[in-house]
Amino acid sequence: MRQPAYIVNTGIITAIGNDTATCFESLLQCRSGIDKATILQTNWKDDFPVGEIKMSNPDLAALTNTDPTWPRTALLSCVAVQEAWQPFVGKTKGLRVGFFSANTVGGMDLTEGFYKDYLEDNNAGELYQFKNHECGAITELVAAHFQFNDFVTTISTACSSSANSIMLAAQMIASGMIDIAIAGGADSLSRFTLNGFNTLMILDKEPCQPFDQNRRGLNLGEGAGYVVLMNEKAMQQCEADAVCTLSGYANANDAYHQTASSPDGIGNKLAIERAMRKAGVAAGDINYINLHGTGTANNDSSEGKAIEKIFGMNVPCASSTKAYTGHTLGAAGGVEAVFSTLSIQHGVIFPNMRLETAMEDVSWKPTTTLLQDINIRNVLSNSFGFGGNCSSLIFSKC
Helix, strand or coil: CCCCCEEEEEEEEECCECCHHHHHHHHHCCCCCEECCCCCCCCCCCCCCEECCCCCHHHHHHHHCCCCCCCHHHHHHHHHHHHHHHHHCCCCCCCCEEEEEECCCCCHHHHHHHHHHHHHCCCCCCHHHCCCCCHHHHHHHHHHHHCCCCEEEEECCHHHHHHHHHHHHHHHHHCCCCCEEEEEEEECCCHHHHHHHHHCCCECCCCCCCCECCCCCECEECEEEEEEEECHHHHHHHCCCCCEEEEEEEEEECCCCCCCCCCCCHHHHHHHHHHHHHHCCCHHHCCEEECCCCCCHHHHHHHHHHHHHHHCCCCCEEECCHHHHCECHHHHHHHHHHHHHHHHHHCCECCCCCCCCECCCCCCCCCCCCECCCCCCEEEEEEEEHHHEEEEEEEECC
16 A cells, blocks of 8 residues: 655745745745845856855854855755754654755855866865765765665756655655655755856846746746655654645656757646646646746746646646745755645745736736635646756645
């Protein structure tokens, strides 16, 4: 018998807050974290606003008693994991615990500094600047810090990365391979990613406007978001209460283009439909959609068309929260899993900020007002990445 995966706690750090409660309050107050970069040293700081966490690496390390020379992605991950995991420390004896963490930046924030110095002087630089460069090293640092030993893995599938880590975690709980999973992801800002997205010409020089007809592009952000999933046995032993279940999930790949989604939203539609089928819900059962909604012309259009094909004239309330946090890349699915959980827990639908003009190529538009005291039973959260790697998760009230 396949076991349900219950979400019992969350941990998060983004540009709008250093924990779940603060992020939730920022969402309720429509408080955006998009601003000029001050921690990231870039020549573009006056050109491209970002969703930056206004804490230095030593400040982040102090929150978790970790090493300030670690890559920023690992430090962000530690902050969010600590919040999610702290209530269960010392209660998991005999239970199999898995750590499923995603990222795309790895230790690039340190490596790019080393590379510059090394080009100028082959004797310059320190080992700590590059030894944790690859994505898996970030996960291993965090796993070792929290003593996660039973199962540890890294997923890096661009912007769908942490949605896929949550999906894998639920699958392993369902099959009885583990009892508890800490799943999500983290990513920090870096000059490489900022320059890369600038080269693609999809960065907005102003705070982004997802799903607006006159949208100009995305704002990059940084952060980390994790959910703790448990089976019933683990919940009983850990004295944990379920907030919701991860009832459905799916991944599809349209392989249309290296960075762009299919204009018709083929992969998006497949992921959403399969996640709904897995959850056993119909279109009318979805109460809120947390849109991938990056603010780019291609992405919003393809997602919008996919949703229109599935829901027709009855599209549920939907919004993109990237207008608050920026696009946190590999962390996005984890960050928005936390937001989806908050939506169910508190009966809230967050507004799509800065929407002025409805898109012309779809017949629906996101909600622009804060809705509270709503009976939200099912939330669909979309995470669509480069290469057409499309993932959808469905969170359901217990």
